[in-house]
Amino acid sequence: MKVYLDVCAIQRPLDTPDQVRVVLEAEAVLGILALCDGGQLELVSSDVLEYEVERNPLPIRKEHGRAVLSLARSHVVLCGGVQKRAEQLAASGIAPLDALHLACAEVAHADYFCTCDDRLLRRTKQVHDLQVKTVSPVELVQEIERWL
Numbered sequence: 384m385k386v387y388l389d390v391c392a393i394q395r396p397l398d399t400p401d402q403v404r405v406v407l408e409a410e411a412v413l414g415i416l417a418l419c420d421g422g423q424l425e426l427v428s429s430d431v432l433e434y435e436v437e438r439n440p441l442p443i444r445k446e447h448g449r450a451v452l453s454l455a456r457s458h459v460v461l462c463g464g465v466q467k468r469a470e471q472l473a474a475s476g477i478a479p480l481d482a483l484h485l486a487c488a489e490v491a492h493a494d495y496f497c498t499c500d501d502r503l504l505r506r507t508k509q510v511h512d513l514q515v516k517t518v519s520p521v522e523l524v525q526e527i528e529r530w531l
Contacts, residue, residue: 384424384425384494384495384527384530385424385425385426385427385457385491385492385493385494385495386415386419386424386425386426386427386493386494386495386496386497386523387426387427387429387484387487387488387491387493387495387496387497387515388412388415388426388451388497388498389432389481389484389496389497389498389500389503390432390435390436390448391498391499391500392408392412392497392498392499392520393412393432393436393447393448393451393452394439394444394447394448395408395409395412395499395520396409396412396413396447397443397444397447407520407521408499408519408520408521411519411520411521411523411524412520414524415497415520415523415524415527416451416454418527419454419455420454423531424527425456425457426451426452426454426455426456427455427456427457427458427459427487427488427491427493428452428455428457428458428459429458429459429460429461429484429487429491430458430459430460430461430487431459431461431480431483431484431487432448432452432484432487433452435448435480436448436449436452457491459487459490459491461483461487464490465483465486465487465490466483466486468482468485468486468489468490469482469483469485469486470482472485472486472510472513475506475509475510476506476509477503477506477507477510478503481498481500481503484496485507485513485515485517488515489513489514489515492514493515494515494516495515495516495517495518495523495526496515496516496517496518497517497518497519497520497523498517498519499519499520503517504517504518504519
């Protein structure tokens with residue numbers, strides 16, 4: 384099973400645990416990463432993820448992002464096809480950077496695109512030709528448990 388975590392999901396374990404939701408999602412992401420490290424899941428990386436991780440001004444978050452991306456077994460290079468698909472997704476109301484992530488997930492044939500961004504999750508449900516299932520970290524863990 385291939386999974387693509389966006390940067391907000393990758394960074395969730397470093398967020399302040401001031402809400403039950405944040406704690407649950409952080410634990411879910413750590414579990415997902417453990418499965419990637421153990422070879423039960425295939426983590427997908429991309430030029431877009433690397434770009435966004437490197438833009439983070441906080442060294443601890445940048446290092447964490449790099450460490451997570453080092454677990455990836457496949458990598459999507461930003462190319463014209465990805466950009467064209469991202470433009471189509473952006474036309475349906477998805478933010479440009481999020482659209483690039485989704486396009487990368489599709490090109491990689493990821494089974495799941497995981498994000499903590501509720502607004503993005505709502506918008507992706509309205510894209511009828513999306514070729515990847517979008518889920519929160521907790522939803523992804525539930526899906527994985529059915530699969531394993």
